[in-house]
Amino acid sequence: DAEITQSPRHKITETGRQVTLACHQTWNHNNMFWYRQDLGHGLRLIHYSYGVQDTNKGEVSDGYSVSRSNTEDLPLTLESAASSQTSVYFCASSDAAGANEQYFGPGTRLTVT
Amino acid sequence: RKEVEQDPGPFNVPEGATVAFNCTYSNSASQSFFWYRQDCRKEPKLLMSVYSSGNEDGRFTAQLNRASQYISLLIRDSKLSDSATYLCVVTNQAGTALIFGKGTTLSVSS
16 A cells, blocks of 8 residues: 655754654655644644655745655755754655645654753 | 634533534635644544535535635534544645644543
C-alpha cells in the first residue's frame, strides 16, 4: 500500500546543530508539504513543493530549508537548531494543487536543548 | 481577525449526544473547505470535504455559508471513538495551500 513515512520519529538535538528530517512518500504525489504543530498555534506551513526542483516558502520558513531532487522525498533541514524549533513536524503530500486532500506522515517530535 | 477561528473546547458530551462545531474564516476568496480529524499524538486525517450545498457522511454533516464565511460540523449519535480534535481547514487566497484552524477538542464519555 502507498504510504508516507517520516524519520526519525523522535529526535533530541543541541542548539546550533544542523538537523535533517526525512519524508518519503510512495503515493507518487507531485505536491509535498512540511508543517510544524505547536500548542496554541495549530499546524503552520513551513515549506512546500509542487514537483522536482520546485520549493516554496510557507508561513514560518525562517531557519528551515528543503530540497526536492526526486518525487518521493522532501527532506527538511534546520540549518542551526534553536530551542524555538522544538515542535512536532508533519510532512504531507497531495496529488493536486494545495486545495486538495493532503495525506500526512506520522510526525517527528523534535526537541532542541 | 485570524484566518481560521474555532472554539477550542473541550466539548464534553455523553455517548449518543449530538454536538456541533463551528468555524469562521477571514478570506472570502477561499475556494475549498475541509474538516480533518486528529487523534492525540497522531497525524491529521481528512474527515470530509465541505461543499456549498452541504454534505453528509453517515453521522457527520458539514455545512458551508459563504456569505457569513462560516463552516459547521454536526456529529449525531456520538461514539466514544469520536473523541479527537477536529480541525477546520480552508485554502489560502492563492489556492496554493491549506490553512488549518487550531482545532476543537471533543471528548465523548460513556
